[in-house]
Amino acid sequence: MLKEILQEIRSKLSPKFFLSWLSLTAVLISFAVYRSRSYELRDSLDFFTFTIGSILPILFPIVSVLVLTISFAADIHHRFLTYTRMRRPIIETLNINFWANLVLTFIFFFCLIISLFIFAYYIEPLLGIANFNPAGYGLTTDNIAEDTYMRHTFTQFLRYGTLTYGIVYALWVGLNAGLFAAIGFVLVLLLRNRYLALSLPFVIYVVGIFTLSALGAEIYRPSYTIFPFDRIQSPIWTALIPFTILSVIVAGSLIYIKRNITKLGNLT
Amino acid sequence: MKLIEVVNVSKSFKGIQIFNQANAVFEQGNIYGILGPNGSGKSVLFKLICGFIKPDQGDIIIHPSYRSRRADFPQNFGIIIDRPGYAAGLTGFENLKRWAEIRNQIKDEDIKRTMRVVGLDPDARQKMKSYSLGMKQKIAFAQAIMENQQVLILDEPFNAMDVDSVKVLRELLIKYKQEGRTIILTSHNEEDIELLCDQVYQIRSHKLVPVNTMAKV
Ligand SMILES: Nc1ncnc2c1ncn2[C@@H]1O[C@H](COP(=O)(O)OP(=O)(O)O)[C@@H](O)[C@H]1O
Numbered sequence: 001m002l003k004e005i006l007q008e009i010r011s012k013l014s015p016k017f018f019l020s021w022l023s024l025t026a027v028l029i030s031f032a033v034y035r036s037r038s039y040e041l042r043d044s045l046d047f048f049t050f051t052i053g054s055i056l057p058i059l060f061p062i063v064s065v066l067v068l069t070i071s072f073a074a075d076i077h078h079r080f081l082t083y084t085r086m087r088r089p090i091i092e093t094l095n096i097n098f099w100a101n102l103v104l105t106f107i108f109f110f111c112l113i114i115s116l117f118i119f120a121y122y123i124e125p126l127l128g129i130a131n132f133n134p135a136g137y138g139l140t141t142d143n144i145a146e147d148t149y150m151r152h153t154f155t156q157f158l159r160y161g162t163l164t165y166g167i168v169y170a171l172w173v174g175l176n177a178g179l180f181a182a183i184g185f186v187l188v189l190l191l192r193n194r195y196l197a198l199s200l201p202f203v204i205y206v207v208g209i210f211t212l213s214a215l216g217a218e219i220y221r222p223s224y225t226i227f228p229f230d231r232i233q234s235p236i237w238t239a240l241i242p243f244t245i246l247s248v249i250v251a252g253s254l255i256y257i258k259r260n261i262t263k264l265g266n267l268t
Numbered sequence: 269m270k271l272i273e274v275v276n277v278s279k280s281f282k283g284i285q286i287f288n289q290a291n292a293v294f295e296q297g298n299i300y301g302i303l304g305p306n307g308s309g310k311s312v313l314f315k316l317i318c319g320f321i322k323p324d325q326g327d328i329i330i331h332p333s334y335r336s337r338r339a340d341f342p343q344n345f346g347i348i349i350d351r352p353g354y355a356a357g358l359t360g361f362e363n364l365k366r367w368a369e370i371r372n373q374i375k376d377e378d379i380k381r382t383m384r385v386v387g388l389d390p391d392a393r394q395k396m397k398s399y400s401l402g403m404k405q406k407i408a409f410a411q412a413i414m415e416n417q418q419v420l421i422l423d424e425p426f427n428a429m430d431v432d433s434v435k436v437l438r439e440l441l442i443k444y445k446q447e448g449r450t451i452i453l454t455s456h457n458e459e460d461i462e463l464l465c466d467q468v469y470q471i472r473s474h475k476l477v478p479v480n481t482m483a484k485v
Pocket residue numbers: 265281282286304305306307308309310311312313
């Protein structure tokens with residue numbers, strides 16, 4: 001199985017994949033560079049959140065489905081998968097596609113966040129693009145580090161090193177992207193209309209934001225648990241709650257799909 | 269040898285009956301035709317045989333030599349069901365290669381040879397999304413035979429194909445039969461059925477009714 005998953009991943013690592021990653025990185029950095037002129041920032045952490053916090057929280061559920069789930073949906077629609085069925089059990093094919101899809105979406109977002117992180121922490125200081133004025137926020141060289149530890153969710157990890165934070169946060173975004181890709185994957189199998197199936201993750205995300213805000217549970221909004229920059233810091237476990245709930249729903253749907261595989265018209 | 273037995277099979281979708289206590293036997297080494305108007309259940313029968321869907325009642329019995337303990341589908345079957353399938357962004361050859369890689373039994377050269385047999389250029393760089401229906405149909409035909417499958421389940425195999433290709437592929441099927449392979453096909457073209465089939469089943473009143481034909485060849 002592992003061999004097949006790796007083979008599937010390799011076949012999907014196209015120039016298009018790299019180009020999308022590069023262009024999204026470039027767009028987010030340019031946007032941050034442009035916007036940063038009219039703001040005074042505290043430090044590199046501010047610049048980092050600046051690159052992410054602008055449009056990525058809204059693009060996120062769209063891009064996480066676009067990376068690969070959309071091509072999986074097309075393969076089902078064009079019945080490519082039907083013709084694998086006399087060669088390999090369909091459950092195995094779905095497993096391979098599921099993990100390849102999840103891992104690649106994870107890689108895409110992990111690399112995206114890491115590049116933004118490297119730019120903010122290691123390249124921007126060389127270029128001197130941002131307009132830093134920590135004193136304007138009452139911060140001095142003595143207390144600024146301590147301040148960053150408490151600024152946003154996950155910056156707790158800055159205590160253990162700048163890179164530690166960068167990697168942990170990139171892992172977190174990658175995992176969530178994988179989760180949204182998985183939600184799309186499951187819906188593509190369960191619903192006959194692939195456009196509906198592919199747009200539902202976005203709907204879930206947006207409706208989640210509004211209903212949770214309306215219910216006063218803002219700290220569980222997906223846009224905040226994944227991109228925790230528009231509010232003060234929350235404990236990390238709060239971010240894990242929506243993630244866990246959605247993961248359990250996906251796992252349940254996968255079990256349902258496995259048990260009802262001969263009833264899924266999409267695969268025949 | 270009874271290769272496939274359809275035993276008292278009933279199947280309905282959301283209350284619409286397709287088969288009701290249908291029975292049929294398919295022996296090794298023959299060519300069978302399935303007749304029936306649109307929507308009568310020809311493709312459903314093929315999906316039942318391949319295990320894509322399960323009968324509500326009754327059984328589909330595949331001869332043990334075409335079953336495998338590891339897999340949930342019959343072995344050594346080449347199929348075209350309903351419509352051709354493809355990955356839109358790949359060429360015809362790349363599509364066939366991706367299917368072939370699953371079992372890894374044949375080489376690139378075998379794929380290319382099969383493509384020439386069905387009348388396709390193996391080196392064409394055209395992506396399958398811009399293939400005509402007839403060309404897609406040829407790819408479907410190629411994947412059904414490229415691994416030397418011994419049982420062919422062919423749903424409208426000549427659909428949208430040019431006359432010359434139809435002629436070549438009909439002859440190929442007859443040759444396969446002489447080699448002892450088993451073929452079950454549907455076709456809207458009566459000539460196909462008359463020329464090729466040893467026995468014909470007609471779907472009538474949700475059953476498979478044997479029809480007498482003059483077996484040729
Ligand atoms: N998965 C499905 N869900 C609901 N109805 C189905 C499904 N598959 C087939 N049908 C219905 O069964 C009938 C027979 O279909 P089919 O076997 O494709 O006909 P044909 O004889 O033209 O190949 C059609 O009315 C079709 O709509």
